[in-house]
Amino acid sequence: MFGILSQLLDLLYKKRCYFCKSTKENSKFCSKCFAKIKFLPFSSLEVINGAKVYSATVYKDNIQKMIRGVKYHKQRELTLYQAKIMYGYWQNLEISKQTFVIVPVPVSKKRLKERHYNHMSLVAKEFAKLTGYEINENLIIRVKDTKPQYKLSKAQRAKNLKGAFEAIKENFSGQTDKNFLIFDDILTTGSTISEITKLFHKNGADNLTAFTTSCSDYNLHL
Numbered sequence: 001m002f003g004i005l006s007q008l009l010d011l012l013y014k015k016r017c018y019f020c021k022s023t024k025e026n027s028k029f030c031s032k033c034f035a036k037i038k039f040l041p042f043s044s045l046e047v048i049n050g051a052k053v054y055s056a057t058v059y060k061d062n063i064q065k066m067i068r069g070v071k072y073h074k075q076r077e078l079t080l081y082q083a084k085i086m087y088g089y090w091q092n093l094e095i096s097k098q099t100f101v102i103v104p105v106p107v108s109k110k111r112l113k114e115r116h117y118n119h120m121s122l123v124a125k126e127f128a129k130l131t132g133y134e135i136n137e138n139l140i141i142r143v144k145d146t147k148p149q150y151k152l153s154k155a156q157r158a159k160n161l162k163g164a165f166e167a168i169k170e171n172f173s174g175q176t177d178k179n180f181l182i183f184d185d186i187l188t189t190g191s192t193i194s195e196i197t198k199l200f201h202k203n204g205a206d207n208l209t210a211f212t213t214s215c216s217d218y219n220l221h222l
């Protein structure tokens, strides 16, 4: 019944590209718009607390629109494309041959209530299908809601995020020798990655890599 209904709805409402509005491909992210994405060089941008940090692309134009759509405008379907973009970049890296456990950056309970989902955990699920990696969302929780980061200076961001995350100690047992991939949407000053990597080290997990969909202020990281 659901199948027929959704087919009918598809006929009535052809999917429109979220970016160029074309309905030609019946897709939320048409191949024309997708082909315009430019990857960053296939090397790490910086190292934060021993973790190499990679970003797939720059936070602007359609990438910015996609991330904002996923985060604030209930565009859940775009998480598939966000994962595809990350995978498109990731598979060019030598380290992608290793096995990782993906750790999506957690959101607070309050945000979860507002948005009904953690956008990065949805992207991680799609990324896991493409890579075969596991996901672990039981190691780190977000205990503090933070002000929007983009309005703040680097020092303010670090202060804003201090104590925002906590580790669930008991869940680290038997996990510490794994390769963790901290997974986020935007790399700005690296404060989030810095906070989370500290918690991993504290709990004896030292094999850390970070990967973000995009990077704002690309020059900041060179």
Ligand SMILES: [Zn+2]
Residues within 6 Å of the ligand: 017, 018, 019, 020, 021, 022, 029, 030, 031, 032, 033, 034
């Ligand atoms: Zn398009």
